[in-house]
Amino acid sequence: MKPTLFSPLRAGALDLSNRVVMAPLTRNRATGTVPTPLMVKYYLQRADPVRGAGLIVSEGAIINPQAQGYADVPGLFRTEQLDGWKQITRAVHAVGGKIVCQLWHVGRLSHTLLQPGGGAPVAPSAIRADARTYVIDAEGHGSFVPTSEPRALQRHEIPDLVHDYAAAARNAVQSAGFDGVEIHGANGYLLEQFLKSSANQRTDDYGGSIENRARLMLEVTRAVADAVGHDRVGIRLSPVTPANGISEANPQPLFDYLIRQLAPLGLAYVHVIEGATGGPREVPGCPFDYAALKAAYRQAGGHGAWMVNNGYNPQSAASAIASGYADLVSFGKPFISMPDLTERMRRGGPYQGVDQATMFGGGVKGYTDYPALPA
Numbered sequence: 001m002k003p004t005l006f007s008p009l010r011a012g013a014l015d016l017s018n019r020v021v022m023a024p025l026t027r028n029r030a031t032g033t034v035p036t037p038l039m040v041k042y043y044l045q046r047a048d049p050v051r052g053a054g055l056i057v058s059e060g061a062i063i064n065p066q067a068q069g070y071a072d073v074p075g076l077f078r079t080e081q082l083d084g085w086k087q088i089t090r091a092v093h094a095v096g097g098k099i100v101c102q103l104w105h106v107g108r109l110s111h112t113l114l115q116p117g118g119g120a121p122v123a124p125s126a127i128r129a130d131a132r133t134y135v136i137d138a139e140g141h142g143s144f145v146p147t148s149e150p151r152a153l154q155r156h157e158i159p160d161l162v163h164d165y166a167a168a169a170r171n172a173v174q175s176a177g178f179d180g181v182e183i184h185g186a187n188g189y190l191l192e193q194f195l196k197s198s199a200n201q202r203t204d205d206y207g208g209s210i211e212n213r214a215r216l217m218l219e220v221t222r223a224v225a226d227a228v229g230h231d232r233v234g235i236r237l238s239p240v241t242p243a244n245g246i247s248e249a250n251p252q253p254l255f256d257y258l259i260r261q262l263a264p265l266g267l268a269y270v271h272v273i274e275g276a277t278g279g280p281r282e283v284p285g286c287p288f289d290y291a292a293l294k295a296a297y298r299q300a301g302g303h304g305a306w307m308v309n310n311g312y313n314p315q316s317a318a319s320a321i322a323s324g325y326a327d328l329v330s331f332g333k334p335f336i337s338m339p340d341l342t343e344r345m346r347r348g349g350p351y352q353g354v355d356q357a358t359m360f361g362g363g364v365k366g367y368t369d370y371p372a373l374p375a
Contacts, residue, residue, distance in 0.1 A: 002322045003019070003321050003322065004019075004318065004321060004322065005018060005019050005020055005314075005317055005318050005321055005329065005342070005345060006018050006019070006020075006342070006346060007019060007321075008054075009054070009305060009327060009328065011055075011234075011268045011269045011304065011305035011327070011328070012180070012230070012231030012232060012233075012234075012266075012267065012268025012269065012304065012305075013179075013180065013229065013231040013232050013268065014055065014098055014100070014179055014180060014231075014232070014268055014269075015098070016054040016055050016098060016328075017049035017050065017054050017096070017098075018049070018050075018053075018054035018342055019054055019321055019327065019328045019329060020053055020054055020317075020328075020329065020331065020341065020342045020345065021053055021054060021055045021056075021057060021307060021328050021329065021330035021331070022046055022052070022053035022055070022056045022057060022330065022331065022332075022335040022341075023057055023309055023330040023331060023332040023335070024057045024058060024059050024060055024102040024182070024184070024236070024332075025059055025332050025333075025335070025336060026059050026060060026070060026073060026360070027042070027059055027359070027360065027361075027367065028070060028071060028072040028073060028134060028142070028360045028361040029042075029072060029361065029362070029363070029367060030072050030073055030074035030075075030084075031072060032072070033062065033068070033072070033073065033074055033075040033078075033081060034074065034075075034078075034080050034081050034084050035074045035081065035084030035085050035087070035088055036084065037087070038363065038364065038367065038368060039074075039084070039088060040087050040088050040091050041368045042367055042368050043056060043058075043088050043091065043092055043099065044088075044091040044092065044095065045339040045368060045372070046335055046339045046341075047091070047092040047095050047096075047097030047099070048095055048096075048097065048340070049095070049096045049097055049098075050342070050343070051339075051340040051342055051343035051372070051373075052097070052339060052340055052341065052342055052343075053097070053335065053341070053342065054098070054328075054342070055098050055099070055100065055328070056092065056097065056098065056099040056100070057099075057100055057102055057182050057234075057236075057271070057330065058074075058088075058099060058100065058101045058102055058178070059073065059074065059102065060073065060102045060103075060104030060184055061073070061074045061075060061076045061081075061085075061101050061102060061103065061104055061168070061172070062074070062075045062076065062077075062104050062105065062106075063075075063076055063077065063103055063104065063105055063164045063165055063167075063168035064077055064105075064164045064168070065077070065115075065116045066105075066115065066116060066119075066121075066122060067104060067105035067106060067164075067190075068106065068110060068114045068115070069106030069107075069109045069110035069111070069114060069121070069133050069147075069189075070106070070114070070133055070134040070135075071114065071134050071135050071136040071142060071361070072136065072361060073104075076101065076103070076168040076171045076172055076176070077164075077167070077168060077171065082171055082175045082176045085101070085172070085176035085177070085178070086175070086176050086177050089176060089177035089178055089179075090177060093177070098179050099178055099179055100178055100179055100180040100181055100182050100232075100234065101172040101173075101176065101178040101180075101181050101182070102181070102182045102183075102184050102236070103165055103168050103169060103172070103181050103182065103183050103184060103224070104184045104189065105161075105165075105184075105189060105190040105191070106121070106133075106189050106190060107121065107122060107123045107124075107150070107189055107190030107191075107193045107199075108121050108122070108123035108127070108128065108129045108147060108150035108190075108193060108199070109121070109129055109131055109133060109147055109188065109189060109244050110133060110147060110148065110150075111133050111135055111145060111147060111148045112148045113135050114133070114135065115148075119151075120148060120149060120150055120151040121147070121148055121150040121151075122150060122151060122152075122153045122157075122190075123150035123151070123152060123153065123190070123193055123199065124152065124153065124190075124193050124194045124199055124200040124201075124202055124206065124207065125152050125199065125200055125201040125202055125207075126149065126150055126151055126152045127150070127198075127199055127201065128147065128148075128149045128150065129147045129150075129188065129199075129244055129245040129246075130245035131146075131147050131188070131244040131245045132144040132145060132146055132147065133145060133146075133147050134360055134361070136361070142360070142361040152202070155204055155206075158206065158216065161216075161220075162216075162219050162220055162223050163223070165183070165220045165223060165224055166223040166224055166226065166227040167227075168181075169181045169224040169227045169228045169233075170227045170228060172228075173228040173232060174228075179232065180228065180231075180232030180233060180234065180268060181224060181228060181232065181233055181234070182233075182234040182235065182236055182271065183217075183220060183221055183224055183233065183234070183235045183236065184236055185217050185235050185236055185237050186236045186237050186238035186241065186243075186273055186277070187238055187241060187243040187244060187246075187273070187277050188241070188243045188244030188245060188246035189244070191216060191217045191220060192217075192238065192246055193246065194206060194213055194215075194216040194217065195213050195214060195216075195217055195248075195254065195258070196213070196246050196247065196248040196251075196254075197213070197247075197248055197249060198245075198246060198247040198248065199245075199246060200213055210253060210254050210257050211257070213254070214254070214257060214258045214261065217235075217258065218258070218261050218262070221233070221235060221262060221265060221267075222265065225265055225266070225267070230265055230266035230267060230268075231266060231267075231268050232268060233265075233267050233268055234267060234268050234269040234270065234271055234304070234307070235262065235267060235269075235270060235271065236271040236272075236273070237255065237258070237259075237270065237271070237272050237273065238272075238273035238277055239251045239252075239254075239255045239272070239273075239288050239290075239293070240275065240276070240283045240286045240288045241273055241275070241276050241277040241283070242276055242283065243276065243277040243278075251286065251288055252288060252289065252292075252293075255288075255293055256292070256293065256296045259293055259296050259297045259300070259302070260296055260297070260299075260300040262297070262302065263296075263297050263298075263300035263301045263302030264300065264301055264302075266303070266304070267302070267304040268304055268305065269304045269305040269306070269307050269327075269328065270297060270302070270304050270305075270306055270307065271307040271309060271330065272290060272293070272306070272307065272308055272309065273309045273310050274288075274290055274308055274309065274310045274311070275310050275311065276310075277310065278310070278332070278333075279310075280311070281310060281311045290308075291325070294306050294325075305327040305328050306326050306327050306328070307326065307327065307328040307329070307330055308320060308325070308326040308328070308329055308330070309329070309330040309331075309332070312329050312331065314345045314348075317329040317331075317345075333354045334351070334354075336354050336359070336366075336370070337352050337353055337354040337355070337370050338351065338352060338370065338372075339370060339372050340372040340373055343372075343373060344373060347373070350373075352370070354366075
């Protein structure tokens with residue numbers, strides 16, 4: 001019998017009740033980088049293993065103070081942050097849900113207002129991103145502003161960065177109670193900045209060749225897997241997204257190399273954004289063969305679940321699972337407005353849209369007040 005969206009799946013150490021995944025979603029409601037009681041309710045609403053997500057991937061959590069690029073995002077390096085996350089994971093587990101924490105460093109996508117001591121954001125090279133970030137002024141008003149000019153990470157700083165990823169992973173699993181972690185290697189953030197040539201013009205062993213540009217992402221993945229167990233680690237990739245001013249002239253060989261290096265690490269899953277993040281599935285002038293990417297992973301010995309994302313609807317998601325193209329499908333914005341998305345797909349609807357005005361920052365409105373279907 002062919003699997004469906006509602007079939008169970010084991011992904012590494014994760015026993016999932018269905019194949020519908022809640023994608024990571026930045027919501028900017030962690031006051032002072034500390035998860036709040038309101039966030040407990042938000043995640044709990046989406047955690048039911050029958051009506052909601054088989055797996056929740058948390059919003060990105062910054063691995064250290066320098067990793068912050070947006071106001072009011074949660075962290076993983078202070079006791080009060082871990083205590084706040086612990087309330088969330090306990091609530092999710094109490095109803096039988098599963099949740100992993102996304103490990104995040106924004107790199108150059110930040111502002112001096114958000115950096116320790118007002119310093120410059122760090123990046124592989126001192127190339128400013130054509131992007132904006134979210135800050136909150138002294139009066140408490142949020143707004144999007146251009147990112148600041150970054151500085152290039154020095155070679156001697158990189159081992160500490162890798163250490164901070166591993167420490168954040170241990171904090172997430174051992175202290176905060178997450179079932180695992182997802183490494184954010186997508187959407188133009190730090191690890192992808194090292195990976196892609198538009199942001200990386202280094203001349204040391206972290207720049208230039210495909211092997212050198214992939215080095216940091218691989219070092220981080222190995223360190224995180226050593227810290228919490230390979231079968232509790234996923235990684236998110238976005239081969240062709242132009243998000244946050246990132247680009248790569250020849251992505252297929254780059255990602256084929258990367259995925260073959262990731263394959264032997266025994267990860268729980270690989271999470272692939274197909275096309276432009278939150279946009280079209282086909283990026284003009286940038287063709288990419290996602291089936292070939294998966295084939296390269298399997299041929300190199302990768303057994304992790306294959307998770308796909310971007311632009312899927314109930315019909316295309318069901319087809320992706322039934323055909324074997326994917327093992328899991330993640331949904332972002334639909335889980336914002338429909339906490340019981342899986343139940344709605346099982347019933348064939350009804351579906352409801354997102355209030356764009358309340359996506360980032362604020363309180364209850366547009367966060368925990370979306371209605372669910374009657375049981």
